[in-house]
Each structure stands twice: as structure tokens, then as C-alpha cells.
Amino acid sequence: MSEKLNPWESQLTNLKKVSDIMNLDPSVYEVVSKPMRILQVSLPIRMDDGSIKSFEGFRIHHNTARGPCKGGIRYFPSLELDTEKALGAWMTWKNAVVNLPYGGAKGGINCDPKKLSQGELERLTRAYAAAIADFVGIDLDIPAPDVGTTSQIMAWFADEYYKISRRILPGVITAKPIGLGGSLGRTAATGRGCYFTAVEASRTYDIPIKGASVSVQGYGNAAYYSALNFHQAGAKLVAASDTRGGVYNKNGIDPVKLVEHKAKTRSVVGFPGCETFSSTDPLTVDCDILVPAALENMITLENVDDVKAKLIVEAANGPTTPGADRVLDEKRIICLPDILANAGGVTVSYFEWVQNRMGYYWTEEEVDQRLEKVMKTAFKDVYDYSKKYDVNLRYGAYALALDRVAEAMRLRGWI
Numbered sequence: 228m229s230e231k232l233n234p235w236e237s238q239l240t241n242l243k244k245v246s247d248i249m250n251l252d253p254s255v256y257e258v259v260s261k262p263m264r265i266l267q268v269s270l271p272i273r274m275d276d277g278s279i280k281s282f283e284g285f286r287i288h289h290n291t292a293r294g295p296c297k298g299g300i301r302y303f304p305s306l307e308l309d310t311e312k313a314l315g316a317w318m319t320w321k322n323a324v325v326n327l328p329y330g331g332a333k334g335g336i337n338c339d340p341k342k343l344s345q346g347e348l349e350r351l352t353r354a355y356a357a358a359i360a361d362f363v364g365i366d367l368d369i370p371a372p373d374v375g376t377t378s379q380i381m382a383w384f385a386d387e388y389y390k391i392s393r394r395i396l397p398g399v400i401t402a403k404p405i406g407l408g409g410s411l412g413r414t415a416a417t418g419r420g421c422y423f424t425a426v427e428a429s430r431t432y433d434i435p436i437k438g439a440s441v442s443v444q445g446y447g448n449a450a451y452y453s454a455l456n457f458h459q460a461g462a463k464l465v466a467a468s469d470t471r472g473g474v475y476n477k478n479g480i481d482p483v484k485l486v487e488h489k490a491k492t493r494s495v496v497g498f499p500g501c502e503t504f505s506s507t508d509p510l511t512v513d514c515d516i517l518v519p520a521a522l523e524n525m526i527t528l529e530n531v532d533d534v535k536a537k538l539i540v541e542a543a544n545g546p547t548t549p550g551a552d553r554v555l556d557e558k559r560i561i562c563l564p565d566i567l568a569n570a571g572g573v574t575v576s577y578f579e580w581v582q583n584r585m586g587y588y589w590t591e592e593e594v595d596q597r598l599e600k601v602m603k604t605a606f607k608d609v610y611d612y613s614k615k616y617d618v619n620l621r622y623g624a625y626a627l628a629l630d631r632v633a634e635a636m637r638l639r640g641w642i
């Protein structure tokens with residue numbers, strides 16, 4: 228069965244469906260079905276071999292009704308504008324689900340960061356910061372990392388922005404290194420947030436975490452910290468993967484040793500004692516909890532029939548297509564949607580922004596407690612909306628977010 232795999236269209240499909248179920252004023256959909264601004268820039272930099280290469284960059288402001296835009300920067304080869312637009316919109320919904328005073332944005336550069344030297348990466352990041360400087364700001368748009376970007380990249384971006392604006396305003400970008408005004412707990416936040424929402428789901432739907440088998444697709448930051456949190460709660464990591472392949476061990480894999488192996492060899496592949504998997508095998512392996520933590524469009528009509536998990540925790544953005552979602556519902560698999568499950572990252576980004584603005588920093592315990600509270604409340608709000616409209620948790624999350632964004636747009640006189 229074939230389906231269209233355009234994330235922007237998938238996002239619109241969900242939005243339209245939920246707006247109709249809620250019987251929402253059609254002007255809400257009319258406004259939010261188009262991003263507010265799209266900036267496309269060309270970024271010529273000198274490569275190490277002396278040649279000049281021009282990269283394509285974007286920054287998309289989807290909606291600013293609830294506050295300044297917030298969302299990550301992705302460095303990725305073959306970056307599509309429609310994917311960036313969808314990622315920007317998902318930030319609007321995500322920020323509303325966890326009730327942060329933000330709108331949604333996303334940006335990125337069409338490049339393969341693995342093929343660039345440190346010097347090239349730095350020059351490219353500085354060129355990007357300079358090119359989008361008028362588009363960002365502490366009260367306008369606050370970027371952060373996403374796929375392919377790191378805290379070092381945030382540091383270069385911040386430094387370039389300080390030079391251009393002639394102000395040291397660390398709150399202009401989040402997930403900075405701790406030594407540059409980053410927040411304690413930010414690195415682990417996305418995975419930690421996934422775990423907190425899973426704990427709520429585990430209680431609500433009676434799916435125990437202790438003793439559960441957990442499979443993660445991906446082994447980047449979100450995947451690793453999710454796996455670690457589940458492991459520490461007595462679950463067993465059975466599978467993980469990256470772009471080069473995957474590993475499987477039904478008796479359990481030590482998440483820390485696996486991340487060390489990946490740091491050494493640049494891949495999870497070859498981790499001792501494991502069977503070899505493909506990058507996508509973790510999606511369909513026998514497990515209780517599945518954490519898709521790679522890219523969009525991973526659980527599709529092609530493979531959804533083979534998904535065996537009882538609970539899916541979407542650490543990635545947009546990993547499930549609308550078609551696959553319907554099948555998950557039929558199979559009664561509980562799916563914690565991206566705009567809820569992975570909101571821990573942007574929540575601690577918000578804490579970082581707050582700390583930067585007041586110039587006073589919290590302990591890791593304080594950050595963790597606040598994060599837990601935000602994720603618990605968001606789960607309950609989403610669950611209540613799903614009951615109110617008799618829909619799954621994804622639609623419940625969209626309904627909650629739409630209500631909040633619509634209210635702000637109404638109050639501002641946009642609709």
C-alpha cells in the first residue's frame with residue numbers, strides 16, 4: 228500500500244481532522260495552515276581546500292500567537308522545505324502542549340555535518356547566524372539544536388550573534404554548553420521527558436516499565452537518554468540502531484556501554500554479544516516499548532502491521548504517518564505523540580532561556596523536578612482532551628494545542 232510521505236501534508240491532515248472534530252472556527256485552520264515567514268539564505272564559505280562552496284539555509288516561523296518562536300536548527304543533507312515547514316508547525320503545537328510561552332520555528336542547513344571539518348562547521352554556523360540574525364532574538368525567535376547540531380554549534384552561533392548585535396544576550400539560543408550559560412539537565416532532557424510521559428502512560432494503561440523490553444530506533448541524544456532512563460527504571464534495552472545498522476540482544480544491552488562503543492567506533496554496529504540488525508529493524512522487533520528516535524516517516528503503512536510494541540514513545544518528530552497511526556489505533560497500540568513525548572527538550576530550553584534572562588542558575592535537581600511536573604501536567608491535559616473528543620492521544624494533543632493557539636490568536640485579534 229503506498230501513501231504520500233510529505234511531513235507538511237501529514238501535519239495538515241492531522242490538523243484539519245482535529246479542527247473538524249472540535250468544530251473549530253475555520254479561520255483557525257486558515258491561519259495556522261500557512262507558516263508566517265520563511266527565510267531562505269545562501270551561505271558561501273571557504274572550504275579547507277581553498278574552494279568556495281555555497282550552502283542553502285532556512286529559518287521558518289510558523290506561528291507567533293503565543294510568544295516568540297522557538298525551535299531547533301537541523302544540519303542535514305537533502306533538507307526539504309516541506310519537512311522544515313512541518314517541523315516548524317510541530318514546534319508550535321509542542322510548545323502549546325507543554326504550555327510554554329512560545330510560538331514555533333525551525334531552521335536548518337542543507338549539508339552533511341559528518342563530511343565537514345570542525346573549521347568548516349564553525350564557518351558555516353557563523354555564516355548562518357549572520358544571515359538569519361534579523362530573524363532571531365531573545366524576544367523574537369530562539370533557536371536550539373536538532374538533528375545534526377551540537378552544543379558547540381550553539382556556542383558558535385551565540386558568539387556570532389553577540390558580535391552582530393553588540394550585546395551579550397545568552398537567551399538568544401538554547402542548549403548551549405554549561406560554561407556559556409547552558410542549563411544543567413538540558414542534554415538529557417528529551418529522553419528524560421520521554422521517560423516521564425511513559426511513566427504516566429504506564430500507570431494509565433497498565434503497561435509496566437519494570438521488566439519491559441525496550442527497543443529504540445536511533446542512538447543519538449534522545450534515544451540514548453530514553454534508553455538510559457528506562458534501563459534505570461528496571462526495563463531492558465533489547466535493540467538500538469543508527470544510520471549504519473542496528474544491534475539486538477534479547478537478554479538486554481547496557482545503554483552506557485553501547486554509547487561508549489558508539490563514541491569510539493561512530494556506530495552501534497559491532498557491539499559485542501549482539502545480533503546484527505538493520506537501521507529500521509528495531510521498529511518491528513518483539514518488544515513492549517518502542518522509542519522511534521531517528522527521523523520522520525519511519526512507521527508507515529509498509530511496516531506498521533509488523534509493529535509489536537504495546538507502547539510507542541515518539542522521541543523523534545513525525546516518525547509515524549497518518550495512515551500508520553490509524554492502524555496503530557486498530558491494533559490498540561498506545562502512541563505517545565511527538566508533540567507531547569519529546570517536549571522535554573524544548574521545556575528545558577525554556578528553563579535555560581528563563582535562567583539566562585534572570586542571570587540566576589538552578590541546580591540539576593530543580594530543573595529535573597520542574598521538568599517532571601511539566602511533562603506530567605501535559606500528559607494529563609492531553610489525556611483529558613483525548614477523552615473529551617473520544618480520540619487517540621495524538622489527536623488529543625493537537626486539540627489541546629489548537630485550543631491554546633486559537634485562544635491567543637483570538638485575544639490578539641487575528642481571528
Ligand code: GLU
Pocket residue numbers: 297298299300369370371372373374401402544569570572573574576
Ligand atoms: N529540536 C528540539 C525539538 O524538536 C528542541 C527544540 C528547542 O529546544 O528549542 O523539540
